[in-house]
Amino acid sequence: MSNGELYTLLTNKAASGQKGSIVGIFKGVERFNIISLIKEHINEKLRNQVEEITLDLSPTMNAIAKSCFRKASRVADRFHVQRLAYDAVQQERIKYRWEAIDQDNWEIKTARENGTDYSPEILPNGDSIKQLLARSRYLLFKSPEKWTASQKQRAELLFERYPEIHKAYYLAIGLKYAYNHDCSKQVGWLKLAHWVEKVRLSGFKSFNTIADTFYNYYDNISNFFNN
Template sequence: MLSTQYKEHFSDYRSWDQLDHAQDWLLFEDNIGESLSIDETCLSSGEVYTFLTNKAGKGRKGTLVAVVKGTKAEDVIQVLKKIDLSKRNTVKEITLDLSSSMMRIARSVFPKALITNDRFHVQKLYYDALDDMRIAYRWMARDKENEEIKEAKSKGKEYIPFRYSNGDTRKQLLARAKFILTKHKTKWTETQKGRAQIIFEHYPTLKKAYDLAMKLTDI
């Protein structure tokens, strides 16, 4: 459900659901400022809307510039261009996610604005890539374990899985690494610190990628 921080802008509607059926867009062009943000979000009914907000408003009165039903670039552009060009040209920066649709809207409607990718989406891309590396290593660990099981069976022996000093098997270590690689090292528990040491000792590429992720986070 949409945050209630914009509720004062919709005081004529008795519920967020009614906004879904009221009209396809609303403009508060007097709220436009030099630094804007554009993003999509859902109302309580599940309908997706595009929101344009003024950062200077900090979620209070004067924050909301426009809301448009849907995320189709052509529809959003058509509505936002109802704002006088002279006002749109005063926008110096617009922050958005990595969506090509949002990028197109920003370039078309605010031609003089610097486009900034939201840092949280950039960080998410990096952490997703880091997790892909972890998963790839886990598949390799699974294949190695299957080979060892097959070899033990062929020799008529009981299979005893390899375990690290903390008791984790290869697969367990890499499964539990997810909670370590997505946290800043300052937030690790003592157990996680020990596990991280083992992970980075045996998978130096993960350590290199994690260290880069921390540098990005610290920025």
């Protein structure tokens, strides 16, 4: 429907997907234009009744929410925070996949030059190394208890051969578990801070970027535990 264009959506969660769920749809993400339109069509008295705004980690969206809904608490959507961690895991997987593709191409070329048949290594589950890395994409988004039998076997093979992916995966899962607590804002942030410390010690550059994001968006992220 969007034809690849960006839109900013303002929705009302209390409407539960029924009439009144969509408050506004604005083409683009230019903050001054969107702020102007929201203020033009929704009077200040109504906007000041809004208690909480859930948004992503975009500074543009944060500026819009701050300007238009001055009395509302701004909450970084857990989905967007966790997605950063899962993207970091996928970055590790993709790095090794390209290395496997390069290795595979080199072995094919060498076999051809030597006049021999090329036979790739086949793992116990029937995957080649390239297939193992390609087919592991979806299981790395899931918790271990949700893996199917074949995904569990694939994960064991993947983690045995690529311990760095194993390490990155359990960092991402650790963030999920840090969120899964019904606790106060102070305790919730403490759990997230412990996770960030593990990230600092891990040595993953991509995860360190996430740690910086936590500190830059401390208020929005920690506000998740208010409700």
